[in-house]
Amino acid sequence: xxxxxxxxxxxxxxxxxxxxxxxxxxxxxxxxxxxxxxxxxxxxxxxxxxxxxxxxxxxxxxxxxxxxxxxxxxxxxxxxxxxxxxxxxxxxxxxxxxxxxxxxxxxxxxxxxxxxxxxxxxxxxxxxxxxxxxxxxxxxxxxxxxxxxxxxxxxxxxxxxxxxxxxxxxxxxxxxxxxxxxxxxxxxxxxxxxxxxxxxxxxxxxxxxxxxxxxxxxxxxxxxxxxxxxxxxxxxxxxxxxxxxxxxxxxxxxxxxxxxxxxxxxxxxxxxxxxxxxxxxxxxxxxxxxxxxxxxxxxxxxxxxxxxxxxxxxxxxxxxxxxxxxxxxxxxxxxxxxxxxxxxxxxxxxxxxxxxxxxxxxxxxxxxxxxxxxxxxxxxxxxxxxxxxxxxxxxxxxxxxxxxxxxxxxxxxxxxxxxxxxxxxxxxxxxxxxxxxxxxxxxxxxxx
Numbered sequence: 231x232x233x234x235x236x237x238x239x240x241x242x243x244x245x246x247x248x249x250x251x252x253x254x255x256x257x258x259x260x261x262x263x264x265x266x267x268x269x270x271x272x273x274x275x276x277x278x279x280x281x282x283x284x285x286x287x288x289x290x291x292x293x294x295x296x297x298x299x300x301x302x303x304x305x306x307x308x309x310x311x312x313x314x315x316x317x318x319x320x321x322x323x324x325x326x327x328x329x330x331x332x333x334x335x336x337x338x339x340x341x342x343x344x345x346x347x348x349x350x351x352x353x354x355x356x357x358x359x360x361x362x363x364x365x366x367x368x369x370x371x372x373x374x375x376x377x378x379x380x381x382x383x384x385x386x387x388x389x390x391x392x393x394x395x396x397x398x399x400x401x402x403x404x405x406x407x408x409x410x411x412x413x414x415x416x417x418x419x420x421x422x423x424x425x426x427x428x429x430x431x432x433x434x435x436x437x438x439x440x441x442x443x444x445x446x447x448x449x450x451x452x453x454x455x456x457x458x459x460x461x462x463x464x465x466x467x468x469x470x471x472x473x474x475x476x477x478x479x480x481x482x483x484x485x486x487x488x489x490x491x492x493x494x495x496x497x498x499x500x501x502x503x504x505x506x507x508x509x510x511x512x513x514x515x516x517x518x519x520x521x522x523x524x525x526x527x528x529x530x531x532x533x534x535x536x537x538x539x540x541x542x543x544x545x546x547x548x549x550x551x552x553x554x555x556x557x558x559x560x561x562x563x564x565x566x567x568x569x570x571x572x573x574x575x576x577x578x579x580x581x582x583x584x585x586x587x588x589x590x591x592x593x594x595x596x597x598x599x600x601x602x603x604x605x606x607x608x609x610x611x612x613x614x615x616x617x618x619x620x621x622x623x624x625x626x627x628x629x630x631x632x633x634x635x636x637x638x639x640x641x642x643x644x645x646x647x648x649x650x651x652x653x654x655x656x657x658x659x660x661x662x663x664x665x666x667x668x669x670x671x672x673x674x675x676x677x678x
Contacts, residue, residue: 241627241638243271250275272638274628282307285652285659287636298651298663299637304493304518305564306652312521315560319553326551327355333555340562344500345529348509352535355527355550359489359516360388362526365544366512367392367450369530370483372538376447379407380437380477382415384642386459387452387487396452399459399640409446411437415460415642416469419597419608420616431472438480448482450512455502456491461641462599462606462648464496470506483534484508489516489526490604494565494653497575497602505601523557524548570653574603577655581605584664592671594622603655606640607647607667618643625674626667635666 243250243258250258258276261269277295281288284306287295297307305312325331338353356362371377379396381387386399394400395407406412413433416426438448451473457463474484491502492515503510511534516526527549538544548554565571582598582605589595596610609626611619623645630637640648649663 241272241624243273243276248274254278272636273631275631277631277636284308285655294634295631296635296659296662298635298649298655301490301495301650301652302517303522304495304653305521305561305570306654307522309521309560309564309654311564312523312557312560315556316523316553319556322552324551324553326545326547327549328545331552331555333552333559334550337555337559337562340559341529344562345504345513349531349533350510350513350529351532352530353527354530354535354544355525355555356516356546357524357526357549357554358388359487359514359526360390360393361546361549362489362514362516362528363387363393363452363485363487364390366452366485366514366528366530367396368542369512369534369538370450370485372542373483373534373536374447374449374481376449376482377409378438378441378446378448378482379410380413380434380441380448380451380482381410382453382457382460383412384415384460384640385452385454385457387454408444409441411440413437415457416463417461418463418465419599426466427469427472430469431476434473434476438476438482442480448477448480450483450485451477452485452487454487454490455506456496456601456604458490458604458648458650459640461608461643461646462604464502464505464599464601464604467505468507470503470508474508474510478511483511485512485514486510487514489514490650491601493518493561494571494574495601495603495650497571497578500571502601519561520554520557521561523554525550525554525558565653568654571602574653577651577657577660578602578605580657581649581651581655581660581663584660585667588664588668588671591668592675594619594671594675600649603651603653605647605649607649608641609645609647618645620644622674623647626670629670629673630666633666633669635663 279287280290287297381396384399387393387397394404396410416430441448477484486503488501511531513529519525586598594609597608599606609619609623611617623639638648640646
């Protein structure tokens with residue numbers, strides 16, 4: 231089974247489409263020769279950066295670009311607390327999980343303290359979110375005896391061989407596994423008045439039935455709890471409960487992919503699943519965990535991990551190393567010390583409302599939605615039909631890039647502006663995003 235979705239091409243450099251100048255063209259040619267054809271560059275005219283500071287990325291000429299897309303650096307680029315923690319630990323000890331060290335234990339205690347009221351009991355560490363989801367699937371197969379996976383229709387969960395098979399957003403060039411079933415993402419804007427909780431539960435139950443019809447035992451339902459690649463679909467809060475109950479009744483596990491929604495981004499909770507009042511069997515995490523240091527992992531219940539831990543051997547040379555753990559601890563400490571969850575709520579609301587106000591002047595804005603410091607802006611060709619306008623979206627993204635604000639797009643129609651700034655975004659920077667979007671929409675509409 232294949233998908234025709236290719237989100238990477240919504241906002242990508244395509245040779246020959248735009249004049250990049252001789253210096254940039256030479257750099258791109260050198261990169262292509264050295265790195266090969268699999269990599270992609272963002273924007274019609276790619277960017278070259280030499281420094282990062284807070285929410286800013288800085289090019290060789292000193293021009294600053296406001297980065298409201300890269301949530302890897304959840305605290306902003308080169309955050310001093312994280313830099314200091316990395317340098318201090320790198321100068322003291324860097325070793326792995328086959329030796330005892332206190333840093334990983336403190337990190338585990340701090341992370342598990344963020345999920346009160348759940349049965350989550352253990353931390354396992356990886357280097358990337360893809361590895362975390364791969365490990366979650368291995369655990370689910372051992373725990374359930376099944377292989378079947380249910381995901382939403384434009385989901386992204388990673389790039390390993392196993393995980394790419396349940397990441398439909400990777401496009402037609404990456405086949406989905408025969409053991410994978412897709413369910414429609416809960417697109418509230420396109421289903422006005424519908425009970426999304428009941429519908430999503432029915433869709434998951436139908437996918438379970440189809441897996442069984444083909445002799446496949448369900449292993450897990452895995453969802454990004456803000457449905458990020460599906461278009462940023464946060465509401466209504468609580469609608470996931472029925473689907474989680476359905477997969478458990480079928481003998482499978484419910485896995486919350488928190489790689490993008492986690493670490494305070496929702497503005498109300500540390501994790502996206504907490505907005506839905508759920509207790510997952512496994513929670514995977516990644517990108518923002520080390521503010522750029524490669525650290526990721528999962529939290530699991532005793533029940534989910536017991537048999538895997540007994541029968542399987544897990545070791546990852548770099549995962550859980552002391553330097554990465556120190557970076558992750560600095561991230562957690564900074565979020566708590568600086569009140570960044572509450573800050574995400576305040577600045578996220580200002581960002582959401584400022585963009586929503588633009589709809590009075592720009593008919594292309596069909597919907598503005600989000601949670602905390604995560605906002606999706608759906609651009610449409612016609613508000614009555616709600617038809618996606620992919621071409622306009624691409625023009626807006628590139629027009630904002632030219633004005634010094636970096637974002638991208640997502641969703642099945644390639645038409646939702648994906649805004650996920652660092653948690654430290656200031657009021658002035660929020661207002662800059664709104665002003666630049668206003669100007670970019672005007673310019674892009676004139677370019678039709």
